[in-house]
Amino acid sequence: MISQSFEYSAPRTLAEALALLAGGDAKVLAGGMSLIPMMKLRLAAPGRLVDLSRVPGLTGIREQGGALHIGAMTTHYEVESSAVLRAKCPLLAETASAIGDVQVRNMGTIGGSAAHADPAADYPAALLAVEAKVTLARKGGERTLAFSDFLIDTFTTALEPGEILTGVIVPVEPAGAGVSYQKMLQPASGFAIVGVAARVHNGSVRIGVTGLSGKAFRAAAAEKIFAETRDVQKAAAAVPLGVEANSDIHASADYRRHVAAVYAARALNAALSRAS
């Protein structure tokens, strides 16, 4: 299993990367844990790979103005093991630890995952629940977008051609917030059949759901029910309502809907137990 030929560049500056990306059939390599297998199967055949791993400033986690700025090329392992994130945005660290396997977490990056918008990826559930933002660089500028606006559909994001996702910004969790990510995994691939990220603070809850439908989403109705009733079961039961659920050989749409409610309840209960 061999990919088609392509040109490879490992730019040393963001500007260089943006310039390379502007030329036609180029694709960002941000870890490659999804892209490289697809290229090897010849499902994907970009003309050029622009490897961001040598661009300075795209890795690492820094705290600034009540928010945590995570470079796009920060690996899942770095997120999972970051003392800062474990203390100040534990949901993201917990979710990162549920991704794939250790080798994938060593190479895969948060920016790569966010930009890929795989409907069964783990991160999006958490990024929605913490109300993350993403920064997108383009030639001569940068914009910041709420992750919920960034994520448009199955494998579809607001990234414009020539743009690069440079970072993820998550708020520092206030004291007393409780979080949990609960995932039923597909045993072969490790992807989520359904994953639910819950974040509770002062009686209000945010719920991010992945795997259930064509894209990860905030379970707004369920959040509202919880805010009004404080009833975990009622809120959880609302998570799959009205959702066009995915169906494949591993789980039917009905089963996914059911599991989404079960895992939502588990995530909510776990988050509540950690909240104060």
Added chain:
Amino acid sequence: MKQTITVTINGKAYSHEVEPRLLLIHYLREVLGLTGPHVGCETSICGACTVAVDGRAVKSCTMFAVQADGRQVVTIEGLAADGALHPVQQAFWEQHGLQCGFCTPGMIMTSRQLLERNPSPTEAEIRHGLEGNLCRCTGYQHIVNAVKAAAQAGK
């Protein structure tokens, strides 16, 4: 277009012109003759190709050789370079942590990383830590024993 890369492998620097699409696993196996890491799948699931790149266990079938330019790679061949087996290798031998041996180089490389990060893992932590490495022969139990034994030996 071919590109020149320089990679330090098992402590020795190599420089080659390679096609960008050349996978790291093929670079190691076919250009350098380091056939310890194996290819067991093409979807980054089985982990038979696991090597360490800059100290991180990675699947060398899911990485192009050009990505390793300027980096340090350690393969299974580099573990017992001075003739003495690495404690993880020794433990796999003592505990019968292998049968056909095909997954073993990758399994050992991942186990080594696991113990570097967590010197006293529980059984559950070992099993979770080896999710990226498939073995079809052993049923994993003797592998778990081997990792425990290596942890013990490391104390």
Added chain:
Amino acid sequence: MKIGGAYTLAVPQQRAYSLLQDPDVLAQCMPGCDHLTRIADNEYEMKMKMAISAVQGLFTGTVRIADSHPPSSFRLIVEGSGKVGFMKGDGLLTLMPEAASTEVRYEGDVQVGGLIAGVGKRLIDVTARLLIKRFFEKLAEQIALQPAP
């Protein structure tokens, strides 16, 4: 794999029906499709460049319209094949008048084979839905752009 769903188009039934059978409109709305070339009555040759995420595939095949019952229903049969595999979609479209608009219900079967069937299974269902959604969104755009005849 069974598919089914419904979209509402902001045009009357007769107009919706003729739009959905217009090869130029179909070509514009089918994701990645440049144009349709007529090869027989109600049968067109198609070239389609699919691009979803990093996955790209060039499909060639045919689009066929059958069992026409204007203005309420017809079958749309799309077949394509390429290096990454082949697909066949066979759907019945039913048009229900709703005041000034039309609800288009579709129900059918998608068969996928070759590489994409073997390795992309978990994504076929979501991708099919995505493509159908894009088709109707594009159609709605077209309707919005075009003045009523």
Added chain:
Amino acid sequence: MATTITKPDTLVGKRIKRKEDPRLITGTATYVDDIQMPGMHHACILRSPHAAARIRSINTHAAAGHPGVVAVFTGADVAGVGPVPCGASLPGLRVPHHSILAKDRVYFVGHPVAVVVARDRYIATDALDLIEVDYDVLPAVADPEKALAPGAPAVHPEWPDNIAFTYHQEGGEPDKAFAEAEVVVKQRITSQRLIPTAMETRGVVAEHRAGQLTIWSSTQIPHLMRTLVAMMLGVPENLLRVVTPEVGGGFGSKLNVYAEEALMGFVAMKIGKPVKWIESRRENYLCTIHGRGHVDYYEIAARKDGTVLGLKLKLIQDLGAYHQLLTPAIPTLSVLMMPGLYRFRNVSADIIGAFTNCVPTDAYRGAGRPEATHGVERMMDLLAVELKADPAEIRLKNFIGADEFPYATATGLSYDSGDYAKPLKKALDIVDYHHLRQEQARAKAAGRLMGVGLSTYGEICAFGPSPATPAGGWESATVKVEPTGKVTVMTGASPHGQGEETTFAQIAADELGVTMDDVTVIHGDTAVVQYGIGTFGSRGTAVGGPALYFAIQELKKKIVKFGAMLLDSDDVSFSGGLCVCNKSGKTVPLAAIAGASYRAMKLPAGEQPGMMATYFWEPPNFAFPFGAHIAVTEIDRDTGQVAIKRYVAVDDCGKIINPLLVDGQVHGGVVQGIGQALYEQAVYDDNGQLLTGELTDYAIPKASMVPWIESSHTETPSPVNPLGVKGVGEAGTIGCSPAVVNSVVDALSHLGVRHIDMPLTPERIWKLISAGGRA
């Protein structure tokens, strides 16, 4: 003077770490893909994306002209190569012609259509994309029961009913038994198609040099392959050498001769350069045999007191599109073993072998016996439920007694030895069965779903007496004492991970009084090793081991003769590596004896120089291991997920040569059984597309998905061979799946659940819970 004779400490029976391992743990072992040769070319194979189609045309022009490509071959080019062989014969068996590349029609997704040979594998892969094949797609059928239905698409147009064979076997008076029965229980039970998934895919290297063809292949049967490939290619067998380097697992999937071995031989002869083909995982899933594929309809007849009277089986075997080496024979093994460990005196079985547009099924770990064991063990549980009896009690009541061996079964076998109650009682003790049932009652009262499942299995292994096998059931060994006293063993069994380099060294070292380090075991090269059969069907130690034992006994006769000559005595014995004159007490060590035999200054009367003996051992019977497994499960009521809380395996494989290795075999076997019970299934859609075409969709167990296995043993020696060994390679797999399924059904029985087919996916169980919950 009183002398104390201390029995020397034997190596047999000890937990000894393996001789194989140093090369494997350091990455210095050589598997097929590790072979590099000057001028070596690479081959890639174009395969059909359709399950059934006529080939209208193939255009290879662009591929052949691609820079770096040296040749492209299609079906027309290989017309002179013989078909892929089927070694099994059954009355009336329909055998489709199985050419190594498709001619004018393809029969399953993955069917080889063309081969590209290029300077390297990257170029060969590129050129594959340049071949254009015009297919006329035809209707396909992928399910064996659908294939047998009227009007189904014909897999082979010449046989529109899709029936490859039917087979009937009965013993006793089954109809009478069922007429007289007080209870009859029926159940449809499936054993789903599985993908063997050896971690090393298949691979072939071929080189043709100076009239000699050498094929390196990842196979379990180098000698049989040499014979069969020589026939396919029409080359003299003595000019064909098959070398089996390190083999990365087989599990039956490499007990075969595939199109690619002959194809690479053909290519090497055509291009005059060495050529390598390495199967991708996707090809491995599409083109290497699958296992199981049964739909079984069982009926069990019994008295109200639980005494079993009869068993009936209608077995539909999904064969796939062709017969590989043993395809049609596999279900006949299920029939042989359908009575299990019980006194079924009246049995009847009918097999229908159905062609489907899928890759062929063939031997996969257990090969026919897991299916049979799953059937009879599910039926015993169903009977227990019907009679409100305890599943352990009903088994103990119907076991063949320890005093009844050798036991002639209603299916014509003679069970060699056994004490079936022993492992079951031991397993019940280990789990503390009585308390476990109390705990289960408490769990149930608390609304938890806890199950206890038993499985007791018997298996037929050590294949086997030659009249009962397609290609000879004996095994060979040569033992040599080299002039310096070092010992070389050559075994015709070709192990691939089982560890015979260690266990055979243990046997040889004990018998010859040398150390493990003094012994080297060689296998897997037809130019070096005498003809042999191979490793499969748990026969490596059970048939290859006795062959070695007898070869050593032959050699010992010679050692004693040389010893007698050197000691100038007519009364010598050999033990502990020395020949001893029983009169003078003088000794001469083995190395000196061996040296003298090669130096040959003087020879005993009638003796040849040298110190070597070869033995071809024909076993008088199969061996029949047995055991009892118990699985304790708990089911997540909300999701249907199964957690195995405890797994106890008590196996009896006769005499144990190396307990460490036996445990390894049991663990690995059990985990493959858990794979079948909970996770694995080859899924084809209605059009014959394999939907579980990669490891991303076919779930073999990972470390985190399986429990700790509490492995224990009883030791009932086999009288069939002098070592008393039986074989253990498949036992774990055979015993496992019914234990897990019985446990889960037990957990759900109060909801009205009688049976669940594998794999027990969370969704399948959740649906049953939901239905039961509402009822």
